Amino acid sequence: MISAVFENEHFFIADKPSGVLTTPSRFAEEDGRRCLGKELQDQLGFQIYPVHRLDFEVSGLVVFAKNADSHRAANGWFEKKQVHKSYQALTTSQSFVHIPADVENNREAISLVPGQGYAWESRQLRGKRRAYESSQGKPCLTHAHFLGTNPAGFLQWDLEPVTGRPHQLRFDLSRHGFPIVGDILYGSSVECAPNTIALRSYRIDFQSCAQAAKFGLPSKIEVIAL
CATH class of the missing domain: 3.30.2350.10 (Pseudouridine synthase)
Structure with missing residues (x-):
């Protein structure tokens, strides 16, 4: 039921x-x-x-x-x-080890401050399994707010996808060095329960x-x- x-x-x-x-x-x-x-x-x-x-x-x-x-x-x-849809995500600390050396990425270090907001823009294409950045892609905009660190040591994020591209939030966090916990496809080294990643749609406005x-x-x- x-x-x-x-x-x-x-x-x-x-x-x-x-x-x-x-x-x-x-x-x-x-x-x-x-x-x-x-x-x-x-x-x-x-x-x-x-x-x-x-x-x-x-x-x-x-x-x-x-x-x-x-x-x-x-x-x-x-x-x-x-x-307006709002999500929460848990990620590990910033690292770019999951991004191959031949993949273009500015690998910019972000000094996280709880309450800080970010506007992430990109152009994304969806391949057979995952999204990737391309000049031929569709424009994407994600508003991300860093909430702090939870008791388990994971970073907490509040996210609003202004555009609604496939895998947008998963890709945006990954390309900035913060793969979602459990999201092996986008570079996470931490496993969740089977068929689960730490991303949840919790509010629709x-x-x-x-x-x-x-x-x-x-x-x-x-x-x-x-």
Whole structure:
């Protein structure tokens, strides 16, 4: 049984666990992994529409529309960047050892101060497995705030992807020398639980969305962060 963080006649917002797909993969018939969208559709008994997605390894808030009208409206909000999503991540201390010597990177040392904010811009392309920087890529902007160090010694980050490119946050932290804990694909040397990385979507803000109130949405929805 999938519990709703928020539900009304227009939307179902769930807290996706890590290690679960948001929507079926391209090889759905052969893919044995759990899929939140499919399970939710079976549970509700009617077609639902994914508004956005989280990576398989990432946990947190995911929005599904219950009808074509709400799906159309929500797609417009996301396209116009009126929806503001916030994530938290845990990383190790800055190091560039995971970046090959032949990969262009300025390897700039960052003196971290709790509360300090950064605006990270790049041009990213998505390959078969991961994102990489390219002059031919799409422009990306991430707002990152360093929160401090947690009791386990990991660095805590609050992140807002202004653009929504695939793997944007994972790549941005990695290229600045801070691979996410458990994210082996982007250079982490620290393992998490299977199919899990320390990245969580914990808040969605609808305050700037045109007619969000018409669809019964609150100004924001939030769950416990990392």
